[in-house]
Amino acid sequence: MSKRELVYLQNRNFKDQVPTQITNTYKSYTLQPNDVLSVKVQSVQPEMSNIFNIIDPANAFGISDPGSMYLSGYSVDQEGNITLPTVGKLKVAGMTTAQTQDLIQRNLDKYVSNATVIVKLISFRISVLGEVRNPGHFFVYNERANLLEGLSLAGDLTTGGSRQNVKLIRQKPEGSEVVLLDLTDPKIVQSPYYYLMPGDVLYVEPSKKQVRRDNLVGLSVATVALTAISTAVLLLNYFE
Numbered sequence: 001m002s003k004r005e006l007v008y009l010q011n012r013n014f015k016d017q018v019p020t021q022i023t024n025t026y027k028s029y030t031l032q033p034n035d036v037l038s039v040k041v042q043s044v045q046p047e048m049s050n051i052f053n054i055i056d057p058a059n060a061f062g063i064s065d066p067g068s069m070y071l072s073g074y075s076v077d078q079e080g081n082i083t084l085p086t087v088g089k090l091k092v093a094g095m096t097t098a099q100t101q102d103l104i105q106r107n108l109d110k111y112v113s114n115a116t117v118i119v120k121l122i123s124f125r126i127s128v129l130g131e132v133r134n135p136g137h138f139f140v141y142n143e144r145a146n147l148l149e150g151l152s153l154a155g156d157l158t159t160g161g162s163r164q165n166v167k168l169i170r171q172k173p174e175g176s177e178v179v180l181l182d183l184t185d186p187k188i189v190q191s192p193y194y195y196l197m198p199g200d201v202l203y204v205e206p207s208k209k210q211v212r213r214d215n216l217v218g219l220s221v222a223t224v225a226l227t228a229i230s231t232a233v234l235l236l237n238y239f240e
Contacts, residue, residue, distance in 0.1 A: 004184075005207065006163065008148070011186040024190050028096040029121070029143055029197055032173070033080060036073040036123035037097070039104060043115040051085045052108070069122045086111055097121050097143065126196055128154035130204035131161030145196045147181065147188065151204075157183075162207040168193050169201040 004010070014020050031037075041049040054072040074082040080093025087107045092100045101119040108115050124140040133155030142149070147168075151157065163183040170177050170193070179193050188194060 006159065008163065008183045009186040009188065010184045014186075022186065022189050024194060025192075026144060026195055027192075028098075030094050030096055031076055031080075031092050031100065031121075033076050033078045033093060034123070035076045035121060035198065036070055037076070037082060037092075037100065038069060038073050038120045038122045039082075039084070040118040040120075041108065041112065041115050042118075043112050045112055045115075048112045049115055073122050084108075121198070124198045126150050126153075126199070127201045128204075129201065131158045131206050132156065132204055133158060140196065140198075146194050147183075147196065147202075150196050150200070150202055154202075157204055160206055161204040165205040167201075167203040167205065169203070170197060171199045 011020070038054060039052055040054075041052040043049040054069065054074070074084070076082055076092060079091075081089040081091055083089050084104065084107075087104075090100075090103055090107060092103065095103065097119050101117055104119060105115070105117040108117055121143060122139075124143065124145075125137055126140060127137040128150060129135050132151065135154055138150075138153040140150070140153075147166075151166075157163065166181045166183060168179050168181055170179075181188060181191065181193060
């Protein structure tokens with residue numbers, strides 16, 4: 001394969017001494033039904049604030065299992081609400097995590113004095129399939145994670161992966177949308193699909209050369225196998 005087929009973000013105008021500015025736009029993710037939130041409350045009244053915490057802060061050191069956090073987090077129901085102890089239901093669908101944090105803070109101030117609320121999205125998970133080194137699903141701990149970061153979680157593309165045809169499948173309330181992305185084009189960072197969203201699936205197609213190579217390998221194996229079988233038949237007939 002040529003270098004041109006493998007290099008990301010190709011642009012002859014890039015310089016090694018002067019950075020090239022490329023403007024892109026990030027749109028904050030807004031919560032949807034089935035999202036799961038971590039709500040952490042800290043105050044001088046731990047007996048009051050701890051009832052809102054999915055994990056006791058005193059025992060939280062070293063806990064990083066996303067599965068446990070997911071199962072014990074606050075789920076957004078089909079009506080777009082989360083239900084907090086004492087506070088009750090709060091409508092959060094369509095809000096960012098920052099807006100949700102402010103909403104919970106305002107409601108919590110009625111019950112806990114001088115409390116600090118921290119809200120995180122813990123159901124941000126993507127799947128990466130195809131010609132990557134470690135396909136699978138991955139939890140993302142950065143709401144501004146981009147396409148390249150997502151692929152790096154899977155160990156990057158193999159040399160047989162097509163840099164020009166990476167499919168992104170994104171779930172929308174009205175259905176799924178599929179878009180083809182070209183990693184060799186530096187304009188990819190300006191794409192509205194450059195930043196990942198929870199539930200995104202990335203599929204890296206094999207390159208045409210990779211398919212031809214695999215076919216040739218398969219053909220060679222088949223040829224060797226047929227040759228071995230033919231030789232065995234000839235020897236069997238000879239000794240008979």
